[in-house]
Amino acid sequence: MKLFNIINKLNFTDADEAKLHQKTSRRDMFNMMGGTAKAAAIASVPFALTMMASSKKLKAVNLAGPVEDVLNFALTLEYLESEFYIQGLDSGIIASGDQPVFMQISKHESAHVVFLANYIDSLGTTPVSKPNFDFTAGGTFNPFGDYQQFLALAQAFEDTGVRAYKGGAAGLMSNDVALTAALQIHSVEARHAAEVRRIRGLKGWITQNQRGAGMPAQTQGVYDGEENLTQGGVNVSSISSVGSDGITEAFDEPLESQAVLNIANLFIVP
Amino acid sequence: MFKQKSEELNLINGSGLVSPSRRKFLMYAGAAVVTSSVVMAGCNKDDDDDIDADTVDLGSGDTGILNYAYALEQLEAAFYAKVVAEEYSGMTASERQILNDIEKHERAHAEFFKAALGSNAIVALQVDFSSINFSNRASVLGAAKTFEDLGVSAYNGAGKLLVSADFLTLAGKIVSVEARHAAAIRSMLDSDPKSFAGDDVVDANGLDVVRTPPQVLDLAKTYLKTKVSGNNLPS
Numbered sequence: 001m002k003l004f005n006i007i008n009k010l011n012f013t014d015a016d017e018a019k020l021h022q023k024t025s026r027r028d029m030f031n032m033m034g035g036t037a038k039a040a041a042i043a044s045v046p047f048a049l050t051m052m053a054s055s056k057k058l059k060a061v062n063l064a065g066p067v068e069d070v071l072n073f074a075l076t077l078e079y080l081e082s083e084f085y086i087q088g089l090d091s092g093i094i095a096s097g098d099q100p101v102f103m104q105i106s107k108h109e110s111a112h113v114v115f116l117a118n119y120i121d122s123l124g125t126t127p128v129s130k131p132n133f134d135f136t137a138g139g140t141f142n143p144f145g146d147y148q149q150f151l152a153l154a155q156a157f158e159d160t161g162v163r164a165y166k167g168g169a170a171g172l173m174s175n176d177v178a179l180t181a182a183l184q185i186h187s188v189e190a191r192h193a194a195e196v197r198r199i200r201g202l203k204g205w206i207t208q209n210q211r212g213a214g215m216p217a218q219t220q221g222v223y224d225g226e227e228n229l230t231q232g233g234v235n236v237s238s239i240s241s242v243g244s245d246g247i248t249e250a251f252d253e254p255l256e257s258q259a260v261l262n263i264a265n266l267f268i269v270p
Numbered sequence: 271m272f273k274q275k276s277e278e279l280n281l282i283n284g285s286g287l288v289s290p291s292r293r294k295f296l297m298y299a300g301a302a303v304v305t306s307s308v309v310m311a312g313c314n315k316d317d318d319d320d321i322d323a324d325t326v327d328l329g330s331g332d333t334g335i336l337n338y339a340y341a342l343e344q345l346e347a348a349f350y351a352k353v354v355a356e357e358y359s360g361m362t363a364s365e366r367q368i369l370n371d372i373e374k375h376e377r378a379h380a381e382f383f384k385a386a387l388g389s390n391a392i393v394a395l396q397v398d399f400s401s402i403n404f405s406n407r408a409s410v411l412g413a414a415k416t417f418e419d420l421g422v423s424a425y426n427g428a429g430k431l432l433v434s435a436d437f438l439t440l441a442g443k444i445v446s447v448e449a450r451h452a453a454a455i456r457s458m459l460d461s462d463p464k465s466f467a468g469d470d471v472v473d474a475n476g477l478d479v480v481r482t483p484p485q486v487l488d489l490a491k492t493y494l495k496t497k498v499s500g501n502n503l504p505s
């Protein structure tokens with residue numbers, strides 16, 4: 001087990017080195033590509049993820065495994081959520097009636113960071129370090145000066161977390177402990193999502209691909225694909241007495257890694 | 271091996287009940303299971319469980335786990351059907367909307383599993399809701415909270431028992447909706463603003479409850495007339 005970890009780590013490092021020596025970050029490369037080239041590049045590496053290296057440059061890893069890579073990706077998302085709520089609580093922007101809710105959510109996200117970092121470390125792998133965050137996304141948002149914007153980003157982060165863990169679960173199947181823990185985090189993110197949505201006056205579940213009233217257009221990627229009606233090869237709308245809205249609400253969808261990145265990278269800065 | 275399965279499953283464009291897709295789905299569900307099979311008393315490891323001709327055996331392998339999920343979804347669907355039909359006194363418009371939505375979701379889950387499992391699906395289970403007072407808000411929402419938290423813990427515990435990555439993803443698609451339900455019900459019922467993800471269900475590591483099939487079935491049997499055996503489920 002230990003040997004495999006070391007081998008994985010070495011492979012990971014080799015791939016990493018190549019990325020680190022590139023003059024241009026992966027994200028910049030995508031931005032420079034035309035639409036077709038971009039689509040082709042994404043299609044050819046469906047599980048490619050971009051994460052912060054200690055150098056603060058972006059690097060790609062594979063969400064299908066090894067387990068350590070999937071967990072480090074999850075850790076990056078947890079850093080994002082954890083930092084967002086810490087700054088939110090510090091800012092004083094949260095309505096007093098909602099503060100117990102966000103203290104509870106913050107407690108969980110910070111616990112996820114510690115848990116994942118410790119677990120990754122126990123596998124003999126170095127946990128990724130905390131990226132630098134800009135929750136204004138370069139001045140686009142004002143979450144710590146406008147409570148509605150804080151709530152909107154909280155919803156986007158929680159609904160993203162739910163989809164990201166769902167997408168990463170299969171990559172953890174070789175490790176029952178990691179898989180079960182990830183599922184246990186996944187359902188906590190879903191509880192958070194439902195509560196934030198309730199505070200925002202929305203249903204706790206996602207109808208079709210609707211991001212919901214008041215959500216910025218930049219968050220639509222969090223909801224695209226949620227309108228899926230086919231599950232396990234069965235077109236559920238053809239066999240169910242429930243209408244299509246209800247069916248889409250009844251099944252949450254995993255999010256492709258690139259879509260997770262598109263959201264997360266808005267808030268990660270060098 | 272999983273990769274190959276996954277690719278084949280992706281080829282399915284079937285239309286629900288009509289057989290190609292369902293047969294495909296079942297091919298991946300693994301071991302054949304006899305619907306409502308009679309389990310020999312001699313096979314019973316637990317003397318307290320009277321396994322007899324009326325006992326529904328969930329089966330083995332991934333099929334067994336899917337039937338386990340189907341059993342829980344049947345229970346939830348039957349419960350919410352009664353909740354929306356009988357409406358407890360004092361139900362507000364927003365509560366009605368939430369409960370109507372949840373009823374639809376659980377019905378869709380149950381109908382999905384029935385269609386997907388096809389001839390491998392367990393029979394319709396007979397429920398026992400005699401412990402619930404459907405005209406009383408606290409009784410109904412208390413039971414709803416129990417069912418949703420139980421469902422979350424069951425799916426969380428079943429994930430590692432599945433062999434197929436596709437079924438794992440499928441279970442993931444459902445469990446997060448159960449968790450959304452749990453949070454919504456808890457916020458309706460409990461005065462504690464932290465209850466949606468309360469310390470009674472989320473531990474110090476920020477992890478939700480996880481239960482094994484025997485633990486779940488033991489808690490669920492209070493609400494089931496039909497005896498359900500998970501003795502052949504993977505563990």
